[in-house]
Amino acid sequence: MNRWLPFEWIAAVRFLREGRMQTMFIISGIAIGVGVIVFMSALLTGLEANFIKRILTSQPQIQLLPPDQIARPLRHGPDEVEDAVVQRPSQRVLSIDQWQKIRDRMLAIPEVKAVSPTMSGSALAIRGDASRAISLSGVEPATYFKIVRVPDYIVTGEARLTSEDIVIGTELAKDLGASVGDKLNIQAASGVTRVLTVAGLADFGNKGVNQRNTYVALRTAQSLLGMIGGVTTIDMTVRDIYAAETMAEEIQASNAVEADSWIKTNAQFFTALKAQEASNTLIRLFVALSVAFGIAAVLIVSVIQRSKDIGILRAMGTSRGQILRVFLLQGGVLGFVGSLFGSAMGTGALLYWHSAVRQADGSELFPLILEQRLFIVTALLATLTGLLAAMAPALRAAKLDPVVAIRG
Amino acid sequence: MAEPVLRLDKVCKAYNIGKTSETEVLHDIDLKLEHGEFLALIGPSGSGKSTLLNIIGLLDEPTSGRLSINGRDTSTLGDAALTHLRGHTIGFVFQDHHLISAFTALENVMMPILVDRGFPSPDIASTAMDLMIRVGLEKVAGNLATNMSGGQQQRVSVARALAMNPDLVLADEPTGNLDTKSADSVFELMRQVNRESGTSFLIVTHNLDLAKRCDRIVEVVDGRVVAQA
Numbered sequence: 001m002n003r004w005l006p007f008e009w010i011a012a013v014r015f016l017r018e019g020r021m022q023t024m025f026i027i028s029g030i031a032i033g034v035g036v037i038v039f040m041s042a043l044l045t046g047l048e049a050n051f052i053k054r055i056l057t058s059q060p061q062i063q064l065l066p067p068d069q070i071a072r073p074l075r076h077g078p079d080e081v082e083d084a085v086v087q088r089p090s091q092r093v094l095s096i097d098q099w100q101k102i103r104d105r106m107l108a109i110p111e112v113k114a115v116s117p118t119m120s121g122s123a124l125a126i127r128g129d130a131s132r133a134i135s136l137s138g139v140e141p142a143t144y145f146k147i148v149r150v151p152d153y154i155v156t157g158e159a160r161l162t163s164e165d166i167v168i169g170t171e172l173a174k175d176l177g178a179s180v181g182d183k184l185n186i187q188a189a190s191g192v193t194r195v196l197t198v199a200g201l202a203d204f205g206n207k208g209v210n211q212r213n214t215y216v217a218l219r220t221a222q223s224l225l226g227m228i229g230g231v232t233t234i235d236m237t238v239r240d241i242y243a244a245e246t247m248a249e250e251i252q253a254s255n256a257v258e259a260d261s262w263i264k265t266n267a268q269f270f271t272a273l274k275a276q277e278a279s280n281t282l283i284r285l286f287v288a289l290s291v292a293f294g295i296a297a298v299l300i301v302s303v304i305q306r307s308k309d310i311g312i313l314r315a316m317g318t319s320r321g322q323i324l325r326v327f328l329l330q331g332g333v334l335g336f337v338g339s340l341f342g343s344a345m346g347t348g349a350l351l352y353w354h355s356a357v358r359q360a361d362g363s364e365l366f367p368l369i370l371e372q373r374l375f376i377v378t379a380l381l382a383t384l385t386g387l388l389a390a391m392a393p394a395l396r397a398a399k400l401d402p403v404v405a406i407r408g
Numbered sequence: 409m410a411e412p413v414l415r416l417d418k419v420c421k422a423y424n425i426g427k428t429s430e431t432e433v434l435h436d437i438d439l440k441l442e443h444g445e446f447l448a449l450i451g452p453s454g455s456g457k458s459t460l461l462n463i464i465g466l467l468d469e470p471t472s473g474r475l476s477i478n479g480r481d482t483s484t485l486g487d488a489a490l491t492h493l494r495g496h497t498i499g500f501v502f503q504d505h506h507l508i509s510a511f512t513a514l515e516n517v518m519m520p521i522l523v524d525r526g527f528p529s530p531d532i533a534s535t536a537m538d539l540m541i542r543v544g545l546e547k548v549a550g551n552l553a554t555n556m557s558g559g560q561q562q563r564v565s566v567a568r569a570l571a572m573n574p575d576l577v578l579a580d581e582p583t584g585n586l587d588t589k590s591a592d593s594v595f596e597l598m599r600q601v602n603r604e605s606g607t608s609f610l611i612v613t614h615n616l617d618l619a620k621r622c623d624r625i626v627e628v629v630d631g632r633v634v635a636q637a
Contacts, residue, residue, distance in 0.1 A: 001515065001528040010528070014510040312506045315467060316520040317495015317572070319488060402467045406506065 012329035026298040027338045033291040034342025039349045046366035057149040060235030061244045064257040066094045095230025116143035117231035119221040126185040127176040135212045138221020157200030161217045165199035169210030188224045292389040299393035311405030320398040327394035335386020339379040411479030413608045414441040419473030434631045444606040448619035451628035457612045466494040499569030503581035505561040507553035513564045514549040520571040539567040559590030579611045
């Protein structure tokens with residue numbers, strides 16, 4: 001007997017050891033349950049992280065825009081009435097009023113990670129006889145690349161943006177027959193034209209985006225789009241991506257801008273993400289419940305099998321509390337040991353899945369995310385589940401009448 | 409004058425009280441057991457001997473009457489106090505020995521002290537080993553209870569009953585499942601402990617030969633003490 005272990009521990013472990021076969025089966029059951037939870041959690045965390053990375057590294061989490069232009073009918077006298085229907089005016093490309101002040105204000109918010117002004121507009125990219133409509137984004141690379149990781153998407157060349165450079169998508173390059181180092185004529189709607197050099201080709205993982213999106217230096221875009229010193233959007237990233245919508249609402253309420261969060265602009269994706277999380281939680285809950293019932297069933301059988309032992313222990317002075325703890329501990333030990341095996345099984349299955357299931361191009365389908373926290377939380381929850389599941393059998397054992405128990 | 413180790417005054421026990429099936433199994437039992445006394449409780453099956461033994465062992469409560477252990481009235485004690493008193497004052501030997509099969513013989517003997525102290529220690533093991541030597545089983549101290557003969561198991565059971573050095577040992581048919589030789593050996597062991605340590609014994613038995621070797625015989629018939637000799 002280990003002299004550091006109390007009586008309850010010694011009895012709990014001995015009882016489990018003696019019913020070896022029973023213990024082995026229930027631990028296997030718990031391990032399978034925990035394995036499923038670990039596998040699913042890690043897999044979904046990986047898939048979610050992958051989706052979020054793809055979405056959030058290719059767009060800002062909060063985008064500030066100039067407020068919508070609305071029609072303000074002029075009234076000259078008290079007898080003039082306003083039409084029931086006022087036509088919405090066309091939205092001209094406008095700069096955000098006093099954008100530097102707003103940018104500085106945004107930078108002062110602790111939850112904000114990066115802020116970058118952007119000048120966006122449409123233009124034509126012309127090379128020889130070929131021309132394509134493009135979406136031109138003028139950015140400050142130092143700050144903008146912290147928000148949209150353009151360098152990560154570069155497949156040829158580099159994400160260099162001097163005043164003479166342009167980064168274009170692979171599809172546009174194909175359409176125009178251009179490659180790195182080639183010159184493109186960029187013509188704005190106003191007729192202003194600039195000749196820019198293709199610095200890099202980017203693949204954003206979406207054909208439409210690869211056909212349209214182009215990046216130039218902020219000043220280049222300002223001069224091309226005829227808005228010197230102006231910006232059309234202020235892009236931001238925040239520390240808690242799920243708080244983006246709340247923050248956007250707060251920013252809009254206290255500044256003369258319209259603020260859109262990634263949650264609003266990707267509502268469908270966000271709904272899918274939430275649905276996935278909810279179904280994952282539900283599956284985990286049901287697996288945990290089945291594990292709990294398994295533990296409870298085994299321990300109830302154990303209490304019946306050991307009723308004579310319980311009676312004898314009570315006769316020799318064991319208190320009801322001690323008996324209760326002996327059976328609670330058995331539940332806890334089963335949960336904990338099951339969680340260790342389950343974590344190993346789940347990790348093994350995940351490693352196999354990660355190596356066996358790949359994307360068409362051979363790259364990984366999801367990043368392998370095995371956080372220490374997942375295993376700690378799983379072990380704690382499994383142990384707690386074991387303890388809770390053991391509560392009913394343990395109470396039953398503690399309440400046993402020793403006379404009846406000894407008689408069997 | 410020292411209080412008797414056990415005293416029962418007008419103890420009654422009834423089941424299903426207030427129902428049509430109410431049955432009184434013990435009627436006005438008066439019994440006294442002095443320190444160092446070795447008493448045999450005899451009687452036919454169903455006479456209430458085991459019920460009486462359970463009440464004396466604080467495993468069951470009398471419906472009425474008074475039970476005192478070492479002069480202490482037990483009727484006012486709660487479950488925790490009764491458990492403590494039982495653990496420190498009374499040892500049990502059962503007909504089916506009831507050793508806990510998950511533990512070795514030595515660990516079974518250690519169990520009452522372990523339960524009381526909470527943690528194992530070398531002195532508990534040494535006390536238990538002394539008891540194993542006393543019952544002549546030191547060589548099988550490491551055996552699991554299931555790997556011993558019936559006689560050996562019952563001797564271990566006696567050693568376990570003595571672990572807390574109780575004032576009173578209650579033995580319910582301790583030789584009932586043993587052959588004559590083993591029965592005699594177990595009885596002699598208890599008698600020897602009684603003589604050497606002054607521990608009081610109350611033995612329920614059907615074996616009249618054994619009963620005659622006790623200091624006193626109390627006969628219970630239909631829940632009443634009918635004779636004391």
